[in-house]
Amino acid sequence: xxxxxxxxRYPAASPVRVEVLRWVPEILPITDTETVLAYGLxxxxxxxxxxxxxxxxDTSPLNRFIAFDANQGTLTAEAGVTLxxxxxxxxxxxxxxxxxxGTKHVTLGGAIANDIHGKNHRTAGSFGNHVRxxxxxxxxxxxxxxxxxxxxxxxxxxxGLGLTGLITQATLQLKRVASPWITVNSVPFTTIAEGIAxxxxxxxxxxxxxxxxxxxxxxxGKGVLMVGDQAPVDSSGQxxxxxxxxxxxxxxxxxxxxxDMRAFNWWYNRHQVHLGQRTVHxxxxxxxxxxxxxxxxxYGSRGFxxxxxxxxxxxxxxxxxxxxxxxxxxxHGSYLASLKLFxxxxxxxxLSWPRPGIVIALDFPFKxxxxxxxxxxxxxxxxxxxxxxxxxxxxxxxxxxxxxxxPRWQEFSRHIDPRFSSSFWRRVTNKFA
Amino acid sequence: MPRILITGAAxxxxxxxxxxxxxxxxxxxxxxxxxxxxxxxxxxLTVRGAKAVHIKALDLNDFQQHEALVAxxxxxxxxxxxxxxxxxxxxxxxxxxxxxxxxxxxxxxxxLSAASLLTHLANDFAAKKAGTIAVISSVAGERGRQSxxxxxxxxxxxxxxxDGLRNRLSKQGVRVLTIKPGFVDTPMxxxxxxxxxxxxxxxxARGIYKAIERRQEKIYLPWFWxxxxxxxxxxxxxxxxxxxx
Numbered sequence: 001x002x003x004x005x006x007x008x009r010y011p012a013a014s015p016v017r018v019e020v021l022r023w024v025p026e027i028l029p030i031t032d033t034e035t036v037l038a039y040g041l042x043x044x045x046x047x048x049x050x051x052x053x054x055x056x057x058d059t060s061p062l063n064r065f066i067a068f069d070a071n072q073g074t075l076t077a078e079a080g081v082t083l084x085x086x087x088x089x090x091x092x093x094x095x096x097x098x099x100x101x102g103t104k105h106v107t108l109g110g111a112i113a114n115d116i117h118g119k120n121h122r123t124a125g126s127f128g129n130h131v132r133x134x135x136x137x138x139x140x141x142x143x144x145x146x147x148x149x150x151x152x153x154x155x156x157x158x159x160g161l162g163l164t165g166l167i168t169q170a171t172l173q174l175k176r177v178a179s180p181w182i183t184v185n186s187v188p189f190t191t192i193a194e195g196i197a198x199x200x201x202x203x204x205x206x207x208x209x210x211x212x213x214x215x216x217x218x219x220x221g222k223g224v225l226m227v228g229d230q231a232p233v234d235s236s237g238q239x240x241x242x243x244x245x246x247x248x249x250x251x252x253x254x255x256x257x258x259x260d261m262r263a264f265n266w267w268y269n270r271h272q273v274h275l276g277q278r279t280v281h282x283x284x285x286x287x288x289x290x291x292x293x294x295x296x297x298x299y300g301s302r303g304f305x306x307x308x309x310x311x312x313x314x315x316x317x318x319x320x321x322x323x324x325x326x327x328x329x330x331x332h333g334s335y336l337a338s339l340k341l342f343x344x345x346x347x348x349x350x351l352s353w354p355r356p357g358i359v360i361a362l363d364f365p366f367k368x369x370x371x372x373x374x375x376x377x378x379x380x381x382x383x384x385x386x387x388x389x390x391x392x393x394x395x396x397x398x399x400x401x402x403x404x405x406x407p408r409w410q411e412f413s414r415h416i417d418p419r420f421s422s423s424f425w426r427r428v429t430n431k432f433a
Numbered sequence: 434m435p436r437i438l439i440t441g442a443a444x445x446x447x448x449x450x451x452x453x454x455x456x457x458x459x460x461x462x463x464x465x466x467x468x469x470x471x472x473x474x475x476x477x478l479t480v481r482g483a484k485a486v487h488i489k490a491l492d493l494n495d496f497q498q499h500e501a502l503v504a505x506x507x508x509x510x511x512x513x514x515x516x517x518x519x520x521x522x523x524x525x526x527x528x529x530x531x532x533x534x535x536x537x538x539x540x541x542x543x544x545l546s547a548a549s550l551l552t553h554l555a556n557d558f559a560a561k562k563a564g565t566i567a568v569i570s571s572v573a574g575e576r577g578r579q580s581x582x583x584x585x586x587x588x589x590x591x592x593x594x595x596d597g598l599r600n601r602l603s604k605q606g607v608r609v610l611t612i613k614p615g616f617v618d619t620p621m622x623x624x625x626x627x628x629x630x631x632x633x634x635x636x637x638a639r640g641i642y643k644a645i646e647r648r649q650e651k652i653y654l655p656w657f658w659x660x661x662x663x664x665x666x667x668x669x670x671x672x673x674x675x676x677x678x
Contacts, residue, residue: 022620025469064473065480077480089481 004056008045010303010366011395013052013423022061024078024168030055030139035421038162040080040107044114045306046395047423048161054421057166059109065089066169073174074132079109079167086172091282095174096230099127100286109167114392115159115352119208119228119286122343126354128158129345130173138165139419156415159349161391163416163425181231182208182285185277189213192221192324193317195339196358200313202227203341208285211339214265215362216258217328221320223339231279251298261335305395307334307375308361310342311387316358319385323360323378330374334362350412353390353405361393372396391424402428434458434484436510438503440493440550441520443470445619446569448477449638450517455481462487462506462513465520485510493520493546494538503553512561515645516554518547518568523621529583536583543587548594555598558607565645566602567610568595572653574613575662578678599650610644611651615658 004015016034021027030036037051038059050056062080069075073095075086083097084104090096100118101111110116115128124130133146136157143165145154157164187202189195195211203209206227213223289295311319327333340359347354364371379401382389388405389397403409413429437454441447442463451461455478465471468490475486487509491498506513524539547568558564573581574588592611599609616622616631632655640654653659668676 020623023470023473064477066473066476068480 002058004039004050004058005042006046006049006395007043008303008305008366008395010305011047011050011052011423013047013050015051015056016053018056018058020058020061021080024062027137027166027168030419036166036419037422038079038109038113038166040110041082041105043103043106043110045393046391047427048114048391048394049110050423051421052423059107059166062168070095073176074171075174076169076171077108078169079107079112079134081108082106083108083111087282090174091177091180094176094178096177096282098124098130098173098175100282101127102287103290104287105290108170108172109162112158112167112170113160113162115347115349115354116392117340117342117354119210119340121345121354122203122341123207123345124175125343125345126347126352128348128352131158131348132171132173134170135168136165137168138417140417142168153415155348155350156412157349159347159352160412160415161351161422161424163420163422165417165420177230178233179231180282181279182228182282183231183277183279184226184228184285187225187227188223189225190220190222192223192320192339195221195223195225196313196317196320198225199339199341199358203343209341213337213339214262215324215327215337215360216262216265216333216335217331219324219327219333221324223337225339226285228285258333261333302366304335305364305366305371305375306361306393307364307378308359308390308393309378309382309387310353310355310357310359310390311382311385312357313341315385315387319381319387320358320360322381323362326374326377330370332364332367332370332374334364336363337361350408350415351391351406353388353392355388357387391428394424397428399428399430434460435514436460436462436512437515437517438462438464438506438510438513438554439517439519440464440547441518441569442488443467443474444519444521444621445634446614446617446637446641447517447519448474449634450519450641451478451483452481453638453642455479455483458482458484460485460487460510462489462510464489464491464493464502466490466492493550494541496546496549499546499549500553503550503557507557513554513557513564515565515567516558517641518550518566520546521569521621524581524583526581526583539583540587543584544590544594547591551594551598555602555607559602559605562605563607565608565610565648566595566598567612567641567645569612569614569641570595572613572615572658572662576665576673578673578676580678608648608650610641610649612641612644612654613652613658613662614654615661 032055034054036055036057039049039056040059042049059080062078064078066076070093083106101116111127112131115126117126136143136145143150143153189198195213199209199211206229208228211223211225213221338361342354342357342359344356383404437459439447443465461483463471471488471490475488478486521543529536554566570592571588573585574592577585595609595611614637617637618627618631619634637654644652
């Protein structure tokens with residue numbers, strides 16, 4: 001039976017009903033007294049894709065393509081189409097997604113609702129920058145939204161976490177590529193400050209840049225930066241193996257622990273640097289974790305929480321070093337930690353998270369009060385530095401933090417459809433009715 | 434590039450199968466009850482590589498239309514290389530028990546309409562001495578059981594009909610494939626609680642695609658249903674009649 005959870009498997013939330021949407025013209029008007037929210041593939045970490053006590057609209061069967069202009073690179077598809085399906089279609093025809101997140105198992109609707117980002121923000125901005133138009137189904141009718149039409153609703157829906165209505169289809173502008181190969185190289189760094197300087201320098205020379213670093217207690221942020229560029233045609237490289245492995249059941253809580261992860265980090269960093277410059281297929285470069293289905297189950301029944309802040313570049317070194325200190329003091333480490341850079345390309349959405357600065361993403365096994373306290377302390381630092389935390393990864397930020405991070409939240413809330421709501425929205429606006 | 438006629442083309446298994454052929458550049462003639470649904474399927478297949486997609490909305494219980502339907506498909510495609518019979522409904526067994534009208538309607542949809550179409554298709558394929566007829570039957574057709582014998586008897590009849598067609602047409606070089614899926618997670622089975630034995634339409638579609646390529650005659654999908662049905666078929670009647678299956 002399909003379980004309507006979020007990726008972190010925390011918090012637990014139960015919809016009172018799930019409506020599976022199969023054909024766009026047959027979507028019935030909402031008559032429930034409860035509120036509704038669209039649910040795609042549930043890759044959001046926390047409760048932004050959940051509607052506890054409400055109704056979920058399962059959009060995954062709305063997975064049909066509508067039109068593709070292979071000369072102009074414009075693609076129109078139903079909102080339940082996944083990035084995986086899109087890439088399967090367009091890459092053999094010489095097109096690519098201009099913005100690619102860390103997993104391809106997200107829906108088009110979800111990509112828009114979270115204004116997702118990739119490793120190339122400096123040159124490409126975020127997903128919303130490449131959406132030409134979408135159709136939004138609201139309780140007051142169908143609205144076609146673009147920069148030229150219903151522009152306010154367009155800006156509210158991008159990054160709008162599904163609260164403005166149901167996206168039924170969208171049109172994207174794709175980017176041309178010569179091949180599905182990426183030339184990659186790995187550059188090590190010894191501290192987080194060094195990593196930040198390195199990512200700023202390397203972003204000017206390479207299209208895709210992402211770092212992985214050690215965020216376990218007592219770490220100073222040692223890690224490795226992986227840079228990538230679109231390879232020209234005739235690059236040789238291995239085709240990735242087809243089948244992914246699946247974590248078949250929720251792992252015991254002791255499986256992932258500090259000792260294991262220290263060993264893994266040590267091996268991983270050395271392995272990446274050892275590999276040197278090489279050409280790889282886009283699949284393992286962009287989607288390393290997708291080869292393990294349901295990897296979230298490895299965290300055990302406690303689940304895990306993510307914390308993904310962006311902090312202005314001038315303050316990032318100081319803030320992130322302090323966060324590593326907090327981790328050491330609390331003896332509560334992050335098992336996976338990544339580093340990215342956001343450039344000056346302006347986000348389209350009123351509630352868009354991407355803004356200029358340095359980004360980290362931390363994954364913590366959820367240990368209850370201890371984890372919540374640590375992340376609240378991190379929020380204090382991020383707020384003071386003028387940063388912001390990504391809602392798609394959040395399960396616990398306070399209303400106070402949310403309102404500081406998203407100064408346009410009240411302007412945004414004027415565009416929320418009254419029949420739509422989410423557990424996340426009720427939490428960050430203190431509406432528990 | 435095959436030219437394919439599909440009935441029940443907006444159903445989950447048919448859509449998934451058609452998508453595999455679209456990638457090969459196939460041409461399609463699709464029929465289903467609902468024209469809007471057919472339109473959406475047609476656009477999807479076109480983007481995925483279909484050379485051409487023709488659609489016709491029709492209730493297949495209108496037998497008078499069958500001969501014309503096959504003729505139209507031939508005219509629009511040029512020739513039919515593969516005919517996939519994928520239409521059907523899942524009866525509410527209790528409703529059928531209370532009403533002959535309901536039972537009759539289900540037997541018509543699930544068996545008679547297919548038999549009528551197959552009559553026209555078989556004659557056409559026999560005359561040109563080529564083609565593949567693929568029919569989606571069901572494991573439910575292997576033995577009548579209390580929870581779904583109206584559906585089961587229609588599918589059982591369909592299986593025997595296709596077996597006979599295979600026997601008749603093999604001398605003309607026409608292939609007949611009987612497809613017997615077990616439990617599949619589709620809109621037709623939306624009300625059932627799903628467990629370990631349930632398959633996704635995409636995996637059934639891959640099985641159908643491979644079976645047609647390999648020129649197979651009968652397949653159970655997924656494979657393990659062959660063995661489950663050996664057991665089911667061999668339970669002595671005096672025991673079976675008391676089971677709650």
